[in-house]
Amino acid sequence: MTPEQFLEFARVLPEALLMVNGDGQLLAGNQPAANLLGLRRQEFKQRMLFDLVIEPANDLIKYLQACSTSRAMILGTLTIRKNDGQTLICRSQGAVIQPLSSESSALILLRLENRATTSNNFVLLNKKLDELSKEIQRRKQAEEALSKANEELEIRVQERTKALRQTLNELQLTQAQLIQAEKMSSLGQMVAGIAHEVNNAINFVYGNLYYAQKYIEELLELVKLYQNHFPNNPPEIQNKIEVMDFNFIIQDFAHIFQSMMTGTKRIQEIVQSLRNFSRLDEADIKEVDIHEGIDSTLMMLKHRLEAKNECPEIIVIKEYRTIPRVTCYSSQINQVFLNILANAIDALEDSYKNSSLSVINSQEAESQKLYISSPKIKIATDFIEDNWVTISIQDNGSGIDEQVRTKLFDPFFTTKTVGKGTGLGLSISYQIIVKKHSGQISCLSTPGKGTEFVIKIPINCLNKG
Ligand SMILES: Nc1ncnc2c1ncn2[C@@H]1O[C@H](COP(=O)(O)OP(=O)(O)O)[C@@H](O)[C@H]1O
Numbered sequence: 380m381t382p383e384q385f386l387e388f389a390r391v392l393p394e395a396l397l398m399v400n401g402d403g404q405l406l407a408g409n410q411p412a413a414n415l416l417g418l419r420r421q422e423f424k425q426r427m428l429f430d431l432v433i434e435p436a437n438d439l440i441k442y443l444q445a446c447s448t449s450r451a452m453i454l455g456t457l458t459i460r461k462n463d464g465q466t467l468i469c470r471s472q473g474a475v476i477q478p479l480s481s482e483s484s485a486l487i488l489l490r491l492e493n494r495a496t497t498s499n500n501f502v503l504l505n506k507k508l509d510e511l512s513k514e515i516q517r518r519k520q521a522e523e524a525l526s527k528a529n530e531e532l533e534i535r536v537q538e539r540t541k542a543l544r545q546t547l548n549e550l551q552l553t554q555a556q557l558i559q560a561e562k563m564s565s566l567g568q569m570v571a572g573i574a575h576e577v578n579n580a581i582n583f584v585y586g587n588l589y590y591a592q593k594y595i596e597e598l599l600e601l602v603k604l605y606q607n608h609f610p611n612n613p614p615e616i617q618n619k620i621e622v623m624d625f626n627f628i629i630q631d632f633a634h635i636f637q638s639m640m641t642g643t644k645r646i647q648e649i650v651q652s653l654r655n656f657s658r659l660d661e662a663d664i665k666e667v668d669i670h671e672g673i674d675s676t677l678m679m680l681k682h683r684l685e686a687k688n689e690c691p692e693i694i695v696i697k698e699y700r701t702i703p704r705v706t707c708y709s710s711q712i713n714q715v716f717l718n719i720l721a722n723a724i725d726a727l728e729d730s731y732k733n734s735s736l737s738v739i740n741s742q743e744a745e746s747q748k749l750y751i752s753s754p755k756i757k758i759a760t761d762f763i764e765d766n767w768v769t770i771s772i773q774d775n776g777s778g779i780d781e782q783v784r785t786k787l788f789d790p791f792f793t794t795k796t797v798g799k800g801t802g803l804g805l806s807i808s809y810q811i812i813v814k815k816h817s818g819q820i821s822c823l824s825t826p827g828k829g830t831e832f833v834i835k836i837p838i839n840c841l842n843k844g
């Protein structure tokens with residue numbers, strides 16, 4: 380836009396308008412502007428804005444620079460020095476009409492307004508604007524403070540939640556241990572009580588069997604003597620001898636005593652196993668024979684290994700190596716064997732039930748049935764690295780899929796129905812082996828083929844952790 384074009388439109392407007400360049404040189408102005416500045420219009424050309432106002436040149440240059448890059452009106456204040464020496468405070472609004480180029484400096488439109496004549500409204504408005512901007516500032520600060528506080532709160536809530544979750548986990552674990560410990564302790568007491576009573580009773584039988592046999596043998600000898608000395612029996616006695624099958628009784632009597640002996644011996648063994656299992660009569664930490672512990676645990680589970688409900692007998696294969704005695708919390712170690720063996724039996728019963736449900740027409744099902752029809756548990760022990768004992772308990776049951784395997788040792792994790800599973804067995808076993816005995820427990824499984832639990836414990840847990 381040329382100064383002439385500017386004048387063309389500025390002429391018809393009632394407000395004071397000036398056209399200046401970026402360096403502050405006046406290029407043109409309309410009549411109201413001339414009036415305001417106290418100049419004649421012809422005098423505009425070649426005048427510098429700096430000469431007409433009292434604001435420091437630096438401030439003015441900054442203001443003009445701001446205007447020369449803004450399409451929106453930039454507000455400012457210019458104090459005009461009139462020819463008669465008076466000053467006039469004007470509000471100015473400036474914006475670029477032609478940006479700076481390589482050929483010419485920027486062209487700026489300035490709109491001037493006498494502050495004295497602008498209504499009080501303007502001052503009020505300015506004040507209001509000022510207050511408003513302060514209020515906005517305050518709110519912004521408050522908002523920032525609030526969002527910061529919020530963030531801190533969020534972080535604290537997260538920390539709390541984490542701590543609470545951990546406490547909850549610990550509590551659940553403690554609760555699980557307490558429940559199991561309570562169960563085991565009352566079971567142990569009961570087992571020990573029964574063992575004691577049965578032991579007393581069987582001692583009567585066992586202790587007297589010897590004498591009973593002796594007495595009967597003597598009586599029989601006496602009968603034989605009678606037979607030798609009085610071969611001709613009266614008919615009544617002869618009749619009795621035939622009816623009672625005297626010769627058979629003499630033969631059978633030895634067998635009867637033999638089996639009574641075996642039976643009572645067996646009961647004594649069972650009682651010993653019950654005692655081993657409960658270990659209530661012994662100190663907490665003890666040097667024990669691990670094989671004895673496994674055997675007495677198997678004895679406890681004997682009824683579950685027998686064939687029943689179409690599920691064939693579970694065969695237990697023992698591969699015991701020579702291992703040293705182990706110093707440990709023996710009743711707890713037995714509890715681990717019980718938990719793992721019970722799980723293996725559950726898995727074998729389960730896979731048998733499932734396989735009998737499936738159709739047996741296909742070859743695959745047929746072979747599976749064959750495979751399942753000999754449910755087995757293999758228990759192997761070994762002595763390694765000078766001071767570790769390993770116990771592996773392996774079944775050929777349903778196996779465990781990966782998803783379940785990762786949760787095995789979590790307290791309360793179970794895949795069994797309510798009432799059947801508590802989900803505590805393995806978590807307790809983990810606590811006993813890892814925490815109490817500084818050992819290791821791991822699970823290997825191929826779904827459909829079986830599961831193996833491997834326990835590794837130091838031969839003296841007192842020397843560890
Ligand atoms: N030998 C195994 N074969 C298959 N699954 C097993 C075996 N041992 C453990 N499991 C799985 O681990 C889960 C947790 O076992 P456990 O902690 O003893 O609790 P529970 O026996 O009460 O379910 C069982 O529900 C079962 O799904």
Ligand SMILES: [Mg+2]
Nearest residue numbers: 718722804805
């Ligand atoms: Mg279990």
